[in-house]
Amino acid sequence: MKYIEAIRQAMYDEMARDERVFVLGEDVGKGGVLNTTQGLRDAFGSARVLDTPLSESAIVGVAIGAAMHGMRPIAEMQFADFIFPATNQIISEAAKIRYRSNNDWEAPLVIRVPYGATGGGALYHSQCPESVFFGTPGLKIVAPATTADAYALLVAAVRDPDPVLYFEHKKCYLSISGSLSPDPVRIGQANVQRVGTDVTVITYGVVLHDVLRAAEIAAARDGVSVHVLDVRTLQPLDTEAIVEAASHTGKVMIVHEDNKTGGVGAEIAALICEHALFDLDAPIVRVCGPDVHAVAMSPTLEKAFLINEEMLVRAIMTLARA
Amino acid sequence: MEAQHAAGSWTEALWRRCYETVVRARTYDEMAHVLQRSGKVAFHVSGIGQETAQAAAACALNTETDLFFPYYRDYAFMIALGMSVDELMLSLFLKAADPNSGGRQMVGHFGCKRLRVFTGSSPVATQIPHAVGAAYAARLRGEEAVAFVSFGEGSSNQGDFHEGCNFAGVHQLPVIFFCQNNRYAISVPERWQVAGRIVDRAHGYGFTGVRVDGNDAFAVYDAVRTARDRARAGEGPTLIEAMVYRIQPHSTADNDLLYRTREEIEQHRARDGCSAMRAYGIEAGMWSMAQEDALRAQCAHALKQAIEYAERAPYADASTLCDHIVAEGGQR
Numbered sequence: 001m002k003y004i005e006a007i008r009q010a011m012y013d014e015m016a017r018d019e020r021v022f023v024l025g026e027d028v029g030k031g032g033v034l035n036t037t038q039g040l041r042d043a044f045g046s047a048r049v050l051d052t053p054l055s056e057s058a059i060v061g062v063a064i065g066a067a068m069h070g071m072r073p074i075a076e077m078q079f080a081d082f083i084f085p086a087t088n089q090i091i092s093e094a095a096k097i098r099y100r101s102n103n104d105w106e107a108p109l110v111i112r113v114p115y116g117a118t119g120g121g122a123l124y125h126s127q128c129p130e131s132v133f134f135g136t137p138g139l140k141i142v143a144p145a146t147t148a149d150a151y152a153l154l155v156a157a158v159r160d161p162d163p164v165l166y167f168e169h170k171k172c173y174l175s176i177s178g179s180l181s182p183d184p185v186r187i188g189q190a191n192v193q194r195v196g197t198d199v200t201v202i203t204y205g206v207v208l209h210d211v212l213r214a215a216e217i218a219a220a221r222d223g224v225s226v227h228v229l230d231v232r233t234l235q236p237l238d239t240e241a242i243v244e245a246a247s248h249t250g251k252v253m254i255v256h257e258d259n260k261t262g263g264v265g266a267e268i269a270a271l272i273c274e275h276a277l278f279d280l281d282a283p284i285v286r287v288c289g290p291d292v293h294a295v296a297m298s299p300t301l302e303k304a305f306l307i308n309e310e311m312l313v314r315a316i317m318t319l320a321r322a
Numbered sequence: 323m324e325a326q327h328a329a330g331s332w333t334e335a336l337w338r339r340c341y342e343t344v345v346r347a348r349t350y351d352e353m354a355h356v357l358q359r360s361g362k363v364a365f366h367v368s369g370i371g372q373e374t375a376q377a378a379a380a381c382a383l384n385t386e387t388d389l390f391f392p393y394y395r396d397y398a399f400m401i402a403l404g405m406s407v408d409e410l411m412l413s414l415f416l417k418a419a420d421p422n423s424g425g426r427q428m429v430g431h432f433g434c435k436r437l438r439v440f441t442g443s444s445p446v447a448t449q450i451p452h453a454v455g456a457a458y459a460a461r462l463r464g465e466e467a468v469a470f471v472s473f474g475e476g477s478s479n480q481g482d483f484h485e486g487c488n489f490a491g492v493h494q495l496p497v498i499f500f501c502q503n504n505r506y507a508i509s510v511p512e513r514w515q516v517a518g519r520i521v522d523r524a525h526g527y528g529f530t531g532v533r534v535d536g537n538d539a540f541a542v543y544d545a546v547r548t549a550r551d552r553a554r555a556g557e558g559p560t561l562i563e564a565m566v567y568r569i570q571p572h573s574t575a576d577n578d579l580l581y582r583t584r585e586e587i588e589q590h591r592a593r594d595g596c597s598a599m600r601a602y603g604i605e606a607g608m609w610s611m612a613q614e615d616a617l618r619a620q621c622a623h624a625l626k627q628a629i630e631y632a633e634r635a636p637y638a639d640a641s642t643l644c645d646h647i648v649a650e651g652g653q654r
Binding site for chain 2 (some may be wrong): 022047048050052053055057058060061062063064065066067068069070071073085088089092093096097098099100101102103104105106137138140161162
């Protein structure tokens, strides 16, 4: 099963299981511009697969109102790049509904956010805006990288009593396949993707797969053993798993596609410093998107922005020798 | 007004409910101002001059089925729905038992599930899409509910007003958009907020707009009742623009004489809906000055007791700071 099919299947299964669940967003009726909601309108009707006006703040605001009135909406942002008009509804409203009402009200909604560079998306169809929301109390943020996690974390998000931002990397849609796991995944639970002894890489999103390939190359070419932790949930971060993974090798590299400055990696590094500084044998290394807005349309500039396998192998080797 | 009363469906009991609500709200509001000025409470934001519109609107709605999204001046509206003066006082004194937020939010940031009042915030107009969403949920579930959302004319310039109205118009949702045009968004007068009339925007969203004199309880009641009937009949939303005047400064932190004159305020005070309602009641033989005195005495007594109660009530324990950021326990 492909990653995109897992997302679709999770929505289908949750809508079939619970009639409070409905999907709303731009063009979701026809299947979505990225095809994630294909077939849902035929199965559940246009009232539960609701085409909205082109109006992101209303998509989230309406979802909040429906969630407070007992529904379990899944609101789709067509592209992560277009989430910003809804930011006030997400940060000022959804995130604070429970706290500000002293637990009288809750807003159990999911906001699906297709993010990241796929090639040819340019500045406004490629961004990784997770750091804008990261650190906002009351929000949960997940970012699955595998098919099994795409399914399990979407199911967990729909069933969660609080607002969840579900970051789905567009490059994973068709390029990542796998089987579904019968085991549920708890929000806030990282996953060791590869066991190793020399260098620990902590990552999330599509670059996990670049990291895993780089780890194979480093092992085959230079005999370097790489330990890989996929955090899967950005908020709350799995501090215990991060500290354990860092201490396991004493050499830590953090990888994400989002910009380096103020990215989630900065918080991961801070957690390691707080809890495991004396277990480290070398300074923490971050391999992240440069502090450029996003990829450009020009293929040369796009390539120069993105993290690739070679870059990762070099960084792993340098850290292994440090 | 006589004719409207006779022609409308107002009973003496309805008039009394509405008028008593206005007086309860007015006396609460005046007391809150005194409490702030005497240093007993931190902050107050007033609804004086808007109570008639609020109370009449609430009387036209169904408190058992409808869904309420008030804004921060809606004291009369909240009292009409059933929030007690004790509860308002707990909120003003920021105490743990405040049903709106347990002292977490500023006064006037209403929210009370028991009364079907959805929690609100300070960034204005954000509650408008919430009302639309709740109305959509109600329709999906086949409920009879109508969502009622109020806001000021300043809020009508926010994107969320436009996005919410458009969404509700497209899907013909049972929503009443109730704009309390009190002529000032803090210091900026209506003429620098909007070039046209707010009510006229309804046509652009494909639904009905009605402008009423907010000091005229009968007119407001009729407009809200008609809007509610329309919503219940599946005929979609209505935008009501109730013309009122904010008698008090924006809040206790504002000096309104920096941007308006005493004469202007006094002119509007003379048109106050509370006095007009009382005069009407007396003329119609439904009310007497003796009853007025008794009501005022009852309000004063209730306020005194509420203040004593709220002063004695505990603040939230510091250990609760991190409570309810997210739900305790897992999935539901």
